[in-house]
Amino acid sequence: MTRVRWMWIVVAWLVATPATAQVLDGEWVRRSxxxxxxxxxxxxxxVVLDANDRAVVDAPVRVEQVRHDFPVGFTLRDTTWPSAYNADAPLWRVFNAIAIDGVTGWSAYDEADRDALAKVIQEARQRGMFVRWGGGIAADMARNPDWLSDVAADDQRLAIEAHARQIVQRYGWQVDQLDLYTHALDHDLIERRFGLPALRGLYEQARADSPNLKLGVRVHDRLVGDRLQELVRAITDWRHSFVPVDVVAIEQRVRGTLAQAPVERALSWLSELDVQVVLVGLEVGGVSDAAAAMNLETLLRLLFADENVGGIWFGDMSAEEVGTPYAELFDADGELTHGGQLVDRLFSELWWTDETLHTDELGNARTRVFAGTHRITAELGEGRSVEMTVHVPMDADERMVVVQEGF
Structure with missing residues (x-):
C-alpha cells in the first residue's frame, strides 16, 4: 500500500470515527x-470501617483521580497566564506543570519584571503546579547578555558564577527544576573558556545553595539519530568528570514521520545515563494533521511508558505561534485540534483513574491507580458516606488507606 493511500485512509478514519482516547492500534500499542x-x-x-471500627461489607468505593504525579505542562513566554487558561477546560485540565522559559533565559532574565516573575511562580504554586525555570547560563556566546560583554575577560568567570548563584539563591527554593546550562553540545562556552572543572563548580555550588532543586542541562533535538549518540557520549563524559547533573532536558521538535522503534531504542540508551530525562518546548507535527496526531500519540506513549522520563512540557501551542507544521494544539479560533484533543483524552481519560469498587467481607477494596492525588468516597448505606483525599506515590508497593465513618 502506498504511503499516500495509507495517509488518506488514516484521514478518513479520523473524520469518520467518534472521539476516542487514541488513534493508534496494534500489538506495540497494547504492549505500551x-x-x-x-x-x-x-x-x-x-479499608472501609464504620464508627465502631467494624468492616463495612459490599460498600461502593469510588476512586477518582484529582491530579497526576507525572508532570505534563506548558510554557509561559512572559509573566502572564494565557488568556484562554481554564483549569477545568479540556486540555488545560491536563496541565499540572509550567515552564517559565520566556522570562528566565540567559539574557531575558535581566529584563524581567522580578515582582511579576515572583507572582507567576506563586500563582503556579497555589494551583499545585510543578514549576520549571527555563535557562540559567547559555553555552552559546551569541546569547550572552549585554552586561557580560562589559566585563573584562579575566573577570567573566566570576561574573557568570555570581549570576548563577543569584538565580539559585533567590528562586531555587521556589521552583522544582532549573536548566543551569543551556544550548549545550551545540556550543561550549564554559568548557572552552574555563574548562570542565568550572562547569562542575557551577553545578556543585548550585546544589549546595539549593539541595532540593533538580539541576538540568538543556539540549536541542537530540532524541533520535547521530545527535542522540553525541548526547549520550557527552553526558557520560560529564558523569565521569563528576558534574552533578540531575536532569537532561531535551527541547524537541518533530517533523515528518516518527517511527516507534528508533525512539524506543533512544530512550533505552538514555536510561543508562542514570539521569532523568524530560521533554521541554515540545512540538510534534507531521506531513498532515492526521500524521501529526499519530506522531504525537506514538511519542507520548513511549515517553509515558519509560520510567526514566520525568515530565513533558509543550512549547508554543497556538496556530499563530507554533513553528512546526501541524503541531498546534489549538487552532486559530482557539478550539482544540486533533492533537489537542488527543493529549486531553490520553491524560484525562485513558491514563486516569476513575472507578467504583466494592469492599469484600473484610472491608477491603483493591485496585491499581496512576500515581498522584485521588479522592476516595465510600457509601455506607442509608445515605451515609465518607470522603477523603489521599496521595498515592509511585514508589509505594501498596498504599493502604483507611476510610472510617465519623473521621
Missing amino acids: EQRIADARQTDLRV
Whole structure:
C-alpha cells in the first residue's frame, strides 16, 4: 500500500470515527499500555470501617483521580497566564506543570519584571503546579547578555558564577527544576573558556545553595539519530568528570514521520545515563494533521511508558505561534485540534483513574491507580458516606488507606 493511500485512509478514519482516547492500534500499542501500567501505576488498598471500627461489607468505593504525579505542562513566554487558561477546560485540565522559559533565559532574565516573575511562580504554586525555570547560563556566546560583554575577560568567570548563584539563591527554593546550562553540545562556552572543572563548580555550588532543586542541562533535538549518540557520549563524559547533573532536558521538535522503534531504542540508551530525562518546548507535527496526531500519540506513549522520563512540557501551542507544521494544539479560533484533543483524552481519560469498587467481607477494596492525588468516597448505606483525599506515590508497593465513618 502506498504511503499516500495509507495517509488518506488514516484521514478518513479520523473524520469518520467518534472521539476516542487514541488513534493508534496494534500489538506495540497494547504492549505500551502494559509498560505504562508498570511504570506509572501502583497498588491501592482501601479499608472501609464504620464508627465502631467494624468492616463495612459490599460498600461502593469510588476512586477518582484529582491530579497526576507525572508532570505534563506548558510554557509561559512572559509573566502572564494565557488568556484562554481554564483549569477545568479540556486540555488545560491536563496541565499540572509550567515552564517559565520566556522570562528566565540567559539574557531575558535581566529584563524581567522580578515582582511579576515572583507572582507567576506563586500563582503556579497555589494551583499545585510543578514549576520549571527555563535557562540559567547559555553555552552559546551569541546569547550572552549585554552586561557580560562589559566585563573584562579575566573577570567573566566570576561574573557568570555570581549570576548563577543569584538565580539559585533567590528562586531555587521556589521552583522544582532549573536548566543551569543551556544550548549545550551545540556550543561550549564554559568548557572552552574555563574548562570542565568550572562547569562542575557551577553545578556543585548550585546544589549546595539549593539541595532540593533538580539541576538540568538543556539540549536541542537530540532524541533520535547521530545527535542522540553525541548526547549520550557527552553526558557520560560529564558523569565521569563528576558534574552533578540531575536532569537532561531535551527541547524537541518533530517533523515528518516518527517511527516507534528508533525512539524506543533512544530512550533505552538514555536510561543508562542514570539521569532523568524530560521533554521541554515540545512540538510534534507531521506531513498532515492526521500524521501529526499519530506522531504525537506514538511519542507520548513511549515517553509515558519509560520510567526514566520525568515530565513533558509543550512549547508554543497556538496556530499563530507554533513553528512546526501541524503541531498546534489549538487552532486559530482557539478550539482544540486533533492533537489537542488527543493529549486531553490520553491524560484525562485513558491514563486516569476513575472507578467504583466494592469492599469484600473484610472491608477491603483493591485496585491499581496512576500515581498522584485521588479522592476516595465510600457509601455506607442509608445515605451515609465518607470522603477523603489521599496521595498515592509511585514508589509505594501498596498504599493502604483507611476510610472510617465519623473521621
